[in-house]
Amino acid sequence: MDQDADVLPAHADVVDRMQHEWARLRPDLNFTSLGVIHRLLRASRLILEASDAFLADYGLTRGELDVLSALRRSDEPLSPTTLAQTLLAPRSAITMRLNALQARGLLSRTANPADGRSSLLALTGTGAALVDEVIPAQLALEDALLAEAPPWAVEGLADPLRALTCVWEQGRGHQAGSSKDRRT
Incomplete structure (x- = not known):
């Protein structure tokens, strides 16, 4: 976006307005990165919002589906630490998701023989069946979002x-x- 422009283009989005306003306040700074980063953040939030609304019919959030999907794709049980690293999620968020999913009978925890302080996580049959049902529908939602x-x-x-x-x-x-x- 041309930071020196006095008017926004007809197809301007919220981020264009942010850049324009900042450029007016701080013409000494380059706001190009703001345009990229904030659009990525906004796209992510809009996708998560649509995904969470869709997954509510299955009693899931996107974060919970991500946990279940990671376990479904894995050939062996995973530790909570591995899940947190894979999903780029705080351990506290992973713990909350694991507790909720375990309470619903979708995953099981067993003691980690390599580390007595940790557990290993695996899907139950019910959890695997739910993931197998949800993933095709979630992919259809994502295809529809991109088709827009x-x-x-x-x-x-x-x-x-x-x-x-x-x-x-x-x-x-x-x-x-x-x-x-x-x-x-």
Whole structure:
């Protein structure tokens, strides 16, 4: 977006307005990153909102489906720590989801033989059946969300997003390692 423009384009979105307002207040700063990051955040929130509304019919949230899906894809039981790392979710959020899903009989916990302080998680038959029912419907919802956008906006989007997440996930690993090193 041209930060020096006095008027917004006809197709402006909320983020265009944010950039325009900031550029007016702080013309000394470049707000290009705000345009990318805030659009990613807004897209994520809108997807989560639609997904949670859809999954409510199944008694699930997107976060719970993510837990169940990770367990369904795994060939072996997972630890809560592994789940938290895989899903990029705080351990407290994972614990809440696990407690709710276990109370509903969708997953089981067993003691981790390699670490007595930890547990291993696996889907129950009911949990696996629910995931197998929900995933096709969730994919149809996601297809419908993408179908609302013009094809040119969706085509080729996966590769640039993959590049961003790969770089940021690698950086996150280095940050996690460096903070771990500082504790020891």
